Amino acid sequence: MFSTELFGQRLRIARKSAGEKQEELGQLLGVGKSQISELERGSASTTLEKLSLICQHYNVSADYLLGLTDEPEPYKRKKI
Helix, strand or coil: CCCHHHHHHHHHHHHHCCCCCCCHHHHHCCCHHHHHHHHHCCCCCCCHHHHHHHHHHHCCCHHHHHCCCCCCCCCCCCCC
């Protein structure tokens, strides 16, 4: 089940692991530092477009950020 708190915790971990400040992530997403703070506290959610940007930027899976798996690595598709 989706938890905004878990999403926020995992977003904060990804951001800090990349050595970024909230302002930097906000610039990438086109939002202010306060909205990033709300996301990380679990008091706000985001759009699918911004979720996709976050996943690509930090190279983590949406399933991980959403709490559907504990594996942060994106799924690797097999080439046919």
